[in-house]
Amino acid sequence: MADAPARFKDLCLDARDHQAVADWWAAALGYVRKDVLDDGTPRERDWPALLIDPAGAGPDIWINPVIESKWVKNRMHLDVVGDRDALVAAGARIVRARGGDIDWDVLADPEGNEFCVFAPE
Template sequence: MALRPVHVNIKALDASAVGRFWAEALGWSAYNAGVTTYVGPVGGFVWPDPVFLGIDVVPVPEAKTATKNRVHLDLAASSAAHQTELVAHLRDLGAKPVDVGQGDVPWTVLADLEGNEFCVLEPREVYRDTGPIAAIVVDCEDPRSMARFWGEAMDWTVHEVSDGQAVLRSTAGVGPYLEFLRTPGVKTVPDRVHLDLLPYPGDDKAAEVERLRALGATDLDLGQGDVAWTCLSDPEGHEFCVLAPS
């Protein structure tokens, strides 16, 4: 039994505008699915995508309040010229440079239309085949603890574990990485960005949720009411959802 991450969930005041931004940023398409906007690879709506994690932009009435999100995306660049071109393209789309204390680094930190931070990385060999999203990065206190929990929660492979970082990726070796970075500070407000997980066909969602609770997940009430998915938080309080199989 295991779960698979299927998309990155981003909360937004204007889900359509933020969805369009990310579609153009990644070279993907935006698909309206009810009140949400789903961003996925060009070629027709496929969900869950067998390789990539899409982005599901969900409308909420509250604006971003955290100084810095605890979860963000890293975008891949194939060359120094591509990085420069991508940063210029993103700024034309409305992205703004932000200072999160990164200092003098080879990557560029930007924020989307509603202030959600992301990074445009310098070319790195490890990300050459990830697609436009190199990694989903989670700030945490204890990467080793996060590797234990998320390595058991999902069917992804743990590639690296140290006091400073834990790295996971699909067992098929495709798509983006999931990285947990030891970061000063603690989580104080709900995450604006989180992962949504999905059971495999034939697996029992309720049994999967119970398994996650046994691993250390806790139930979470965000005012979601009676919905088909289950909201949980990991041992450090990062929210995530377990979706119902379609």
């Protein structure tokens, strides 16, 4: 089989308050912020925030600052396995509850970025 022309590198998410959204996703996923560059220099607060999986299993996630608010449905989103009620208690909101034709919940993070939550097996 020939090599693919691309490979997955990172996941990026835009946010107006990128620092707060980075903190929210870090807590929701058990990721940690990488606030220091490899040379020991602190990351500037206006730069994108980098989240890393401390277990090394998940992709790096960049939370990028943008000036505009989210106003349409995401064309790409995260799927997570987790506790819907705990995510709602942490600040997510339910966009569409599981039932009928879907076996997952659609939630939105504090800035409205949609993601699907599947119950643990």
